[in-house]
Amino acid sequence: MKPAKLHYFKGRGRAETTRWMLAINNIDFINISLEDHNDFDNLKASGKLPFNQLPLLELDDLRLSQSSAMISFLARRGDLYGTTDAEAVRCDMLVGAVGDFNVSAMQFAFKADKDEASRDLDASLMKFGKHFEFILTQNEGEFLVGQKLSVADIIMGESLTSFIEFSPTCLNNYPQLKQLQEEVVSEHNINAYLNSGNRWRLPDDQYVIDIARVLCRPLPSHMYEPNRFLEG
Ligand SMILES: N[C@@H](CCC(=O)N[C@@H](CS)C(=O)NCC(=O)O)C(=O)O
Numbered sequence: 001m002k003p004a005k006l007h008y009f010k011g012r013g014r015a016e017t018t019r020w021m022l023a024i025n026n027i028d029f030i031n032i033s034l035e036d037h038n039d040f041d042n043l044k045a046s047g048k049l050p051f052n053q054l055p056l057l058e059l060d061d062l063r064l065s066q067s068s069a070m071i072s073f074l075a076r077r078g079d080l081y082g083t084t085d086a087e088a089v090r091c092d093m094l095v096g097a098v099g100d101f102n103v104s105a106m107q108f109a110f111k112a113d114k115d116e117a118s119r120d121l122d123a124s125l126m127k128f129g130k131h132f133e134f135i136l137t138q139n140e141g142e143f144l145v146g147q148k149l150s151v152a153d154i155i156m157g158e159s160l161t162s163f164i165e166f167s168p169t170c171l172n173n174y175p176q177l178k179q180l181q182e183e184v185v186s187e188h189n190i191n192a193y194l195n196s197g198n199r200w201r202l203p204d205d206q207y208v209i210d211i212a213r214v215l216c217r218p219l220p221s222h223m224y225e226p227n228r229f230l231e232g
Contacts, residue, residue, distance in 0.1 A: 004029040007056040011207040015055040021074035023193030075151035094152035109203035112222035136176040157184025
């Protein structure tokens with residue numbers, strides 16, 4: 001079977017949850033990384049992008065846009081969506097909440113002041129951590145939804161892994177989240193992905209520059225020549 005193609009910038013960003021979901025499903029994929037605005041224009045001109053947005057996942061004969069749709073599609077494909085409608089909607093709730101929780105990690109690389117960026121991570125943990133721990137306690141510990149691994153655990157594991165990479169001790173007061181994160185990254189297929197060439201490093205200044213070059217948009221104002229990629 002041909003590998004799936006995941007079109008995105010040279011980094012994790014909004015494509016990362018899809019990479020983890022491809023990995024847990026043991027679906028072979030290649031990252032197609034856009035270099036510059038010409039690559040983006042060409043992709044748009046190809047008609048493959050339903051909304052002229054990235055990421056784009058080409059899988060079998062499908063062209064998928066919207067990372068949330070990719071997540072739920074891959075969750076259904078891998079039987080990772082709970083066992084009842086009630087469990088499926090709990091998966092959706094958790095994936096949505098993790099998306100909100102994860103905003104501070106997604107914004108980290110774009111912030112000038114890394115102390116402020118770290119405080120934002122702490123604030124996200126203060127806001128959501130107790131709720132996530134409570135859900136694990138109510139469910140007797142191991143999984144967020146039902147009695148088996150689900151998309152909620154994978155997406156949570158992805159986000160918590162970024163938090164730990166930015167701030168290694170940040171989960172010390174959240175023992176169950178820490179255990180969940182450790183279990184998710186130890187899962188065979190996820191572990192293989194994390195140790196593969198498909199895994200991008202933690203987003204840094206270069207990632208921010210790469211995105212601005214592809215989208216022809218200004219860099220954050222603290223960066224050198226912030227308007228260097230603007231056209232005209
Ligand atoms: N809700 C969408 C958001 C997609 C999105 O905003 N993608 C950005 C890159 S991360 C993009 O393509 N921006 C260019 C544009 O919207 O014109 C998703 O999660 O896939």
